[in-house]
Amino acid sequence: MKKDYSSLRAASGLSKPGSILFAEGTLENGLRVILSQDTTIPSAAVNLCYHVGSKDESPGMRGYAHLFEHLMFEGSVNLEPGEYDSLSIEAGCENNAYTTEDKTNYYLLAPSNQLEFGLWLESDRMLGFAVTEESLEVQKGVVIEEKKQVFDNRPYGSVNLEFPPRLFKNNGYSWDTIGDTGDIEKAKLSDVKGFYEKYYIPGNAVLAIAGDIDIENTFKLVEKYFGPIKSGNVIPPRSFNDSPLPAEEIVTVKDDIQLPGVFIGYKIPEENSKEYYSFDILTDILSSGDSSRMYRSLVYDKQLVSDTGCWVEGREFSGVFYFYAILMPGVKLPDVQDEFDRILSDIIINGPAERELEKVKNRIETRNTYRMQTNLSKADMLAHYKTFYNDAGLVNSTVERYMEVKREDIMNAAKSYLNKNNRVILNYVPR
Template sequence: MNRICIAAFFLIMSLTSIAQMKPITFEEYTLDNGLDVILHRDDSAPIAVVSVMYHVGSKDEDKDKSGFAHFFEHLLFEGSRNIGRGEFFNMVEKHGGALNANTWYDRTYYYVILPSHRLNLGLWLESERMLHAKVDEKGVNTQRKVVSEERSQMYDNRPYGTLLEETMKRAFTVHPYKTSVIGNMDHLANADTTDYQRFYETYYIPNNAVLSIAGNIDIEETKSLVEQFFGTIPAGKTPVRNSVVEPPLAGEVRDTVYDNIQLPAVVHAYRTPAQGADGYYAVMMLSKILSEGESSRLHRSLVDEQQLAVQVMNMPLPLEDPGVSLSVGIANVGIDARQLEEAMDQEIDKLHNELISEREYQAVLNQIENDMVNQLSSVAGIAERLANYKMYFGDANLINTELERYKSISREDIRKAAQQYFHRDNRVALYFLPKPQ
């Protein structure tokens, strides 16, 4: 029945370009059931990537089910009505493919990379996952243990492994960003079949997803395969989002965490605008100024000149609701946290008071251009960028034009953003200190 309505698809051919680079061409349309589809052809290697980005992440979990979105991602490899337990990985790998998935605060992303003549297998697998995923008791119990080991390995048994978790829980009071994506293992133990069913029906629906395909593909043939595998999957109710608005921090939040570490770390998490919002690009550029390369300000001053830190970095988290930009410094032997923190603050103060130099400004633009080129080095990377731009910005063509947005930010804008966001009353200041022996 959907065949009749093909005219309802809307198509976009992208032709805009950024300086020096061949633009990424792609076709973009939406199926009747609301599934956004993006197709990019690149014949340089005999491979194709099929990816689905679902607009669901840890921020959509129930409060008492933290970690559920990520756990659910594990479960969605367990099988489907037509795919037995363990067969998901098996079918991909025995055809020479690779697959994985990841979960973030805002979205969950699945991808399969296959030899290009097995494109249809990738589409079939992802349609099975979207249409009728299935998980049995054994799968649930095993994955619960696997996720618990994942948590130990990536967070608890690793120095500074809980840094982001500890920071976010202080940076947000009501917004779900306050809980980590990996979540609470006790909560997972309490999740049951009803929870799985509800989560699946609410979020794993075509009208809450972007299907992004890239590689050695024939566009027309791919379109008809997409229609075959995904066209009849019914849309669901548009998910109702938890629209919690986090109030501004009422002054600096300061705390200390003791961990199995040897050297103190200082974390400053400044509250920053949502992705794409006013001020966002300036915050991204501030990050480069602060810590990209040896000549960046934090690095030069703290690591090189003053030798206070063994490592410094600033990382803005890409989030669709207002988020944070984290500055982290790990102190050199014999340097205490307070000393390091003062030096970090001095660099921030300079950004408040003086414009960055013309040369620094140009360097930042060069660095961003370089990053953007590097993100296009694999079809898997391109598929993910396209899906990302579509889901968060509603404009996949930003893959070609986003650099222009950066170029429109002035040195004054950058100073303004530093003044507006990088100040004490708008941050969490956290000391990570060695647990006493």
């Protein structure tokens, strides 16, 4: 294994308090490994990120990446269905997983004396496909109930189903990660096996371990359990085709709700682009805290809405800037939209005040400090940045990218992307 300790060893004169130290290496089969020591508690987070998400699906297999996340708990070469969970519980571990448009991420929080067990358990899932017909049928049922619980049976829950096909055409961002019930019902064992063999290979994964570990010894253990796994076929670089939206789209959605809500989405550049950092800061200016612009105007002064927020979703190929508001009884949707547009155009024309920018940068400093607290948060970030940017060091340097953002950057980004032709508006009204 090639190992790189450059981010681990301390060098005098170059110290930078608050950074995460890590070592990294690559196995011969292509698995990238990142290790970070933290002895606060006798526990370690083992985080395995596969570079596959719903974006990698195609029509007819929408929801496979997420269905597969469920199936990964249903047995592997040496584990019977259900054993992943029962053995991990018996070893005193917590485990879970999540799927996004771009990745499927698994983690295990193990007592540090059970680290080797954790590597044995995780490596078995990468070793080979062993899902049975029976497990597939049960998990299809679970996923369909998950969709009902999270999307269908929840007020405004269909927002995440309504946006993707309108914001994106003919690419993997045109549907939500939960997928399509019809496609999920039709999934055959041979289909999911093909999916596994294509994406669940060492070269398509990053293993990050943070916690009470010995770096050298852990490298050896990783080599022992993951080293013998076959490398599989190399995945060709992903391409992404998208076309700009032709015009503003305004859609009315009827739902079982008491109060109307407005949801707006704009397409913006991908995560880690210069604009991404500007937009992330802008969302804080607009909606973080009771002194933010949206809260002050929409909630406090004009009392048009009871709840509002803005955030960006940074993705591998194209991000989205979201705004939402739930209206106060009796308020009309156009009044809220007009006020939202007024606040945005004020940003575009006059820019944020220097004090607002300083305020948000202080908030980012606090956020950056707190996310260093848990092993899981560290392992997750290290794996994420390695997976998408081949640079785990971003975990320490993104804060500088935020600090570099100037008023003009925010104005320019907002002017270029937050225009009417680049957005979809969903107006939710009571049925």
